[in-house]
Structure formats: C-alpha cells, structure tokens
Amino acid sequence: MKQKRVLIIEGSPRKRGNSQLLCEAFRDGAEKSGHHVDLIRIQDKRIGFCMACDGCMRNGGTCVLKDDMADILKLYQEADVLVLATPIYFYGISAQMKTFIDRTYPIWQNLGQKEVYYIVSAGLGEDIVNRSLSDLDGFVEHLEKYEIKRRLFATNVMGAGLVKDTELMVKAHQMGENI
Numbered sequence: 001m002k003q004k005r006v007l008i009i010e011g012s013p014r015k016r017g018n019s020q021l022l023c024e025a026f027r028d029g030a031e032k033s034g035h036h037v038d039l040i041r042i043q044d045k046r047i048g049f050c051m052a053c054d055g056c057m058r059n060g061g062t063c064v065l066k067d068d069m070a071d072i073l074k075l076y077q078e079a080d081v082l083v084l085a086t087p088i089y090f091y092g093i094s095a096q097m098k099t100f101i102d103r104t105y106p107i108w109q110n111l112g113q114k115e116v117y118y119i120v121s122a123g124l125g126e127d128i129v130n131r132s133l134s135d136l137d138g139f140v141e142h143l144e145k146y147e148i149k150r151r152l153f154a155t156n157v158m159g160a161g162l163v164k165d166t167e168l169m170v171k172a173h174q175m176g177e178n179i
C-alpha cells in the first residue's frame, strides 16, 4: 500500500474542541495505517489575511506576506489527502478556515490529484451543516483534480469536546485508517 501524505487543516479557534478531537482521531487512524500526517491548527499559527494585492500573480506564486503560511502551502502542495475541519459559525465556515482557503491563492492551480475529507462540527442539526457546505465545496471545486471521499458531520455538539467517547470519534479514526 502506498504511503500517503495527509494534511489536516483544523479551523476551530477552540482548544480541545470537537474539531480538534475528531482531527486527532483521524490522524491516529491514518498514522496507524502507515501514512504521514501533518495536523495544522490554524489558530495556533501566525497567518494574516489575503490582501488581494495580486503580488503572487505577478511574481510566480509567492505571497508577499511573510508568515507561517509559506510552510503550510508546501505541505498543501505535497499532500495526497486533504482534510478540512471546521466548526459552523453563522451558517458558514470559521474565519480561520476561510483565511487558510484565501491564502492558498498563490498556488491554487496545478496541484494535481487530491483526496478530500470534511469534518464539520455544529451546535445544531444536519440541515445547518448542509446549508454551510458551499464554502468548502467552492474551494475544493477549484482543485485541478479531486475526489471528496467522505464528509463527517458532528451535529448537536454545542459544547467543547462533546464528541469525546462517542461513535463519531470511532468514525473519524476509521476514516483516517481507511484512506
């Protein structure tokens, strides 16, 4: 079996929240199967907003901002598997996830094939999550070649860490194990 490079982007600002716990379960599963995993918590990084200066379009794809995004873009470029994990905030993705997405602008073309997984946590029900997926879909649809393999929805989890000891953690682990 081919060892895959996995990049998990965790977009919750909340430490030990539902997104983080599910991402860690996914990571543990993927590592158990011998894959290489990088789990990035956007909140813990120094990453500014895209300024729409188009500097990257003029200079061959290097962002003018000098922050942690340069290293993350390298991981993103190399990844065979991309996991996007976000809480739902006002029927959309978190600001952390959106900031990551916008900062991929310098290299959004010619990234080859990526397998994509979603992990979405919400205080309310699945209808809320479904209303909010277009933010992630819109990003993924810009990839050169992609397959959205699975979407894991943690619904009705308002409090931090409510997914702990639930079937969702088992599912996240299995998702990672079976990539």
Ligand SMILES: Cc1cc2nc3c(=O)[nH]c(=O)nc-3n(C[C@H](O)[C@H](O)[C@H](O)COP(=O)(O)O)c2cc1C
Residues within 6 Å of the ligand: 012, 013, 014, 016, 017, 018, 019, 020, 086, 087, 088, 089, 090, 091, 092, 121, 122, 123, 124, 125, 128, 157, 158, 159, 160, 161
């Ligand atoms: C600013 C803010 C906005 C939120 N908006 C929604 C919402 O529109 N729908 C919803 O179901 N939950 C909403 N929630 C609840 C979170 O989605 C929920 O607590 C989720 O579990 C957070 O994930 P985390 O534990 O990974 O941080 C909101 C929470 C915050 C802080």
